[in-house]
Amino acid sequence: MRRKITNLLALAVLATLVERPMHPYEMASLMRERGKEHDMEIKWGSLYRVVENLTKHGFIAAVQSERQGGRPERTVYRITDAGRAELVDWTRELVAVPDRGPAPFTAGLSVLGVLSPDAVVEALGQRADGLAAEIAATEQALAGWAAEVPRVFLVEREYELAMRRAELAWVRSLRAEITEGTLPGLADWRTYHEEG
Known part of the structure; x- marks a missing residue:
């Protein structure tokens, strides 16, 4: 049985990493560029914690670390097979099941x-x-x-x-x-x- 993820930022991270491996700053830039904060509630300050949790549960994996000039080292992540399966299951559930959350x-x-x-x-x-x-x-x-x-x-x-x-x-x-x-x-x- 899959773990239930409720943080929609995790969904956005998985969907972004389907395109290609990238580091969290690049993920955030791409999601902002696409206006993801208008599609779902996103708390940008928790991005690194979300990435850490997705890694811990095997949905994404670190593939390399890179450094550009004097900037801090950045870890690049990719989505795993388990992450792809979770992304598909989660998206199917979000589309199929009516939500009655309070507005x-x-x-x-x-x-x-x-x-x-x-x-x-x-x-x-x-x-x-x-x-x-x-x-x-x-x-x-x-x-x-x-x-x-x-x-x-x-x-x-x-x-x-x-x-x-x-x-x-x-x-x-x-x-x-x-x-x-x-x-x-x-x-x-x-x-x-x-x-x-």
């Missing part, structure tokens, strides 16, 4: 009643504006990348775009229910905030 927006919605309806309308308007700007930026980036990058390497951005569009539609819908007065329980909510 900050969901947490805010769960206590929405502490704000007045007017404050919620304002906050949802701000969120809608932010989402619309993100959507436009992602659409523009995708259009630029589509000519140069195979689609399989852009599907996470397509998914992000679809989720943002769905969220924007939902936020606008809830905002409209409040502003048009069609949200069930709205009168009681207003009374609570007006009278305490």
Whole structure:
């Protein structure tokens, strides 16, 4: 039975090392260049500890150490067969199994009643504006990348775009229910905030 890895930085390291052996600084540079911190929660300060743990468990192995000029010695790592198998299994699981982890927006919605309806309308308007700007930026980036990058390497951005569009539609819908007065329980909510 495989060890369950929960640190997504480990996934990013394994996926990066599939390309070629490299040292941790090079891994981090390549992941940053590709915007991996937008795809998954990454704590860059733990990169060397993650590399150490992956090595300890046999998923990657040191292949050489190199020194350039007066810089400190850098160890180059490669992915092992066990690491490739773990990467494939883990990716399959992430794609196949729905995740119901809590999101900050969901947490805010769960206590929405502490704000007045007017404050919620304002906050949802701000969120809608932010989402619309993100959507436009992602659409523009995708259009630029589509000519140069195979689609399989852009599907996470397509998914992000679809989720943002769905969220924007939902936020606008809830905002409209409040502003048009069609949200069930709205009168009681207003009374609570007006009278305490």
